[in-house]
Amino acid sequence: MKKISLFATFCALAATLSAPAQTPATSSNTPIRVVIVGLVHGHVKGFLSALPKNPAAQLVGIVEPNKQLAQQYATQYHLDPSLFSTDLEQTLTAKHPDAVLVYTTIKDHRRVIEAAARHNISSMVEKPLSTTMEDALAIRRAAREHHVNVLVNYETTWYSSNAEAIREANDDKLGQVRRIVVHDGHEGPKEIGVGPEWLPWLTDPVQNGAGALFDFGCYGADLSTVLMHGKAPASVTAVAQTDKPAIYPHVDDEATVILRYPGAQTVLMPSWNWPFARKDMEVYGATGYLITVGPGGVRTRYKGEKTEATSTAPALPADQRDSLSYLAAVLHGQVKPEGDLSSLDTNMIVMQILDAARTSARTGRTVELKPLPQ
Known part of the structure; x- marks a missing residue:
């Protein structure tokens, strides 16, 4: 039986606004494969601190064009240098992640989400969704066209x-x-x-x-x-x-x-x-x-x-106590992100x-x- 989000009570509205759910790529016992895109948003530090304790996800790549910043994070969090790249398209093609976790500027959300969607990869971005309605509508269009999830992470959701x-x-x-x-x-x-x-x-x-x-x-x-x-x-x-x-x-x-x-x-x-x-x-x-x-x-x-x-x-x-557990539950088909705090319809x-x-x-x-x- 599928679990339904505590917040998902407004499915009728969401059906008209949200993207079709992405087909689960892995079994519920398999960690989802994630790529971090960007290291300029400080909330990434919380993710990197929590990742070793969370079996829901496996970090398979990091895209950051600023090599000095990448080196700083590699040293601070003892990350394998092979994880790092400066090329988003190359990383998406080579790593085949289930989702990208976006820690860029807010303005760059659209660019990254659209790139990931073209590879049929879901995205979770830090709040808010975008800087303009034009970008928000483009993001929704990409999610619908490529049948991927786009989720927004707020600390207060957890x-x-x-x-x-x-x-x-x-x-x-x-x-x-x-x-x-x-x-x-x-x-x-x-x-x-x-x-x-x-x-x-x-x-x-x-x-x-x-x-x-x-x-x-x-x-x-x-x-x-x-x-x-x-x-x-x-x-x-x-x-x-x-x-x-x-x-x-x-x-x-x-x-x-x-x-x-x-x-x-x-x-x-x-x-x-x-x-x-x-x-x-x-x-x-x-x-x-x-x-x-x-x-x-x-x-x-x-x-x-x-x-x-x-x-x-x-x-x-347990599957809604933090962003990684929630993302994994969504991609495994255990939680349907309609009308909840992270969903695309809400964030439009x-x-x-x-x-x-x-x-x-x-x-x-x-x-x-x-x-x-x-």
């Missing part, structure tokens, strides 16, 4: 606290959801010591799409889309500013985004100005609320209760929200959303 919030909302424990508030960010990329291979493009509006607005606004847009049953908001209103122009002269470091749905609102608060790192969410319904506390804690209060309760959310299933809506927020912040006007072209 938070059991968020899974519990989605579960309680879907089970009507909170009543009709009226308001969602999502806080995401940290003190700023330079302030926390982001590396020299990462900081220049992260703070470039072309390479990253925007500043904190895209870097952290995507988390809340992702969660809100799933909580709102895969529906796009009716409108998006955003304000963005730069409070530290000496550090971030080209992009915003502070933003507030309001998503208007019929009967509900979501407020996104992405920032590079928090006094400490945070990723937490508040979900308010007609009969209760749930507030996430870090990766695993929740605070709840329901109608008729006089005080708030604090608890630990149930652990996620996320891109609609981010693109509209960027336009709203620039023009000072609310942006009314139209249905995505099919």
Whole structure:
């Protein structure tokens, strides 16, 4: 029997938006073969640290044109030099991976995904999906044409606290959801010591799409889309500013985004100005609320209760506790990525929200959303 993702509750919408599932290439006991493309996104360090402990995947190649950066990673993580290449096409042809893990600039996502798709190879990219709607639509087109999966990795997808919030909302424990508030960010990329291979493009509006607005606004847009049953908001209103122009002269470091749905609102608060790192969410319904506390804690209060309760959310299933296990389960056909936090259909809506927020912040006007072209 196939397992279904905790978040996959909106299959009807997903059927019209997502790519057909890739045929599983290996048995469920066989590690998937993955190639890393790019080493300029610092999140790759977390992957390389976790890989030796995760039997779900086998690293068969790394593509990085910057040889000095490649050597740095080879030394730090004791990687076989034979893994490294500067040529994407050559690596895809020679290594035959099941998936590519993309740690390039956000702008380069489209190029890598399209190249992989031509080889019938699935992709998992770091959030967000792209920098523009044009690229997002091209990515979806490639996924559909070549029948591959394109997935987006968010740290918050693997938070059991968020899974519990989605579960309680879907089970009507909170009543009709009226308001969602999502806080995401940290003190700023330079302030926390982001590396020299990462900081220049992260703070470039072309390479990253925007500043904190895209870097952290995507988390809340992702969660809100799933909580709102895969529906796009009716409108998006955003304000963005730069409070530290000496550090971030080209992009915003502070933003507030309001998503208007019929009967509900979501407020996104992405920032590079928090006094400490945070990723937490508040979900308010007609009969209760749930507030996430870090990766695993929740605070709840329901109608008729006089005080708030604090608890630990149930652990996620083993195949959905981290990006590699999830990716392997998808490629083995054990999890169907429809309407969940990583799926392409969800992240097309996320891109609609981010693109509209960027336009709203620039023009000072609310942006009314139209249905995505099919």
